[in-house]
Amino acid sequence: MSSRKFLVISGPNLNLLGTRKTSIYGQGSLEDIHQGLRQRAAELDVSVECEQHNSEGEIVESLQNAPGVFEGIVINAGALAHYSYVLRSAIGATLLPCVEVFISNVHAREDFRHQSVIAPVCVGVIGGFGKKSYILALEALVNLSKS
């Protein structure tokens, strides 16, 4: 088992994937996404820890505990992406490469989703590709910290 570990955080309401607004978010559950990530991680010879929190404070704590344990972070902050300055500060404080992901194309949706307050402290953003957004983000991170 590789010692390279990556943290995957999903924010509020993502535990409901597959049960709500499936036309926007798709049929798969969050557990399906986590399984896909674990499989891809194994192929890339890294490991992932996948978490979901509805509470902003829990995500902050998880981010604060990440340095020294994880090499990088994939985060789907859900709606918090658009207004949580606390998350932005917490991501910045980790000093770890962080990739922001979205399942849906946020730019094709309501105006308030067009802005992400965490994007400026992330390495980059991947959105619109469903479950694949997470997989691509992991691939991006693994290659990033390799180079």
Added chain:
Amino acid sequence: MPKRVVVIHGPNLNMLGKREIGIYGGKSMDDINGEVAAEAKHLNVTVEFYQSNSEGELVTLIQGCRDAADGILLNAGAYTHYSIALRDAIAASQVPTVEVHISNIYKRESFRHTSLIAPVCIGQICGFGSQGYVLALRALMEEKLDPWLP
């Protein structure tokens, strides 16, 4: 039949590797195209590469993709942020298009934070340098993107 993907580079991307290396990296457009071609071979898709500095030529290129391409990888450069003509061309083409940027546009000037083309693309990848194009190609290969189309 292998899928056909068209890679389109917009204005100033022919200067990659020569201009503002701190933002855009040291790789040339040909270097990037080489990486995409290698991944395309791996994925068994055909790719074609175009670059134009002219908005009108980009419109014509995108129009030509209708019924002719299975996907478009588009880095529209600065046109991203103000070209309604490009947005209309993408929508009219009805070809799944992925928007790619080399830099993280959200870390930069506020005029770069808005993309006029994003709402008509299936998704956006930015901030990963040349790797963004390779990731975008993989994204296009996903069999079932439909649930997330705008």
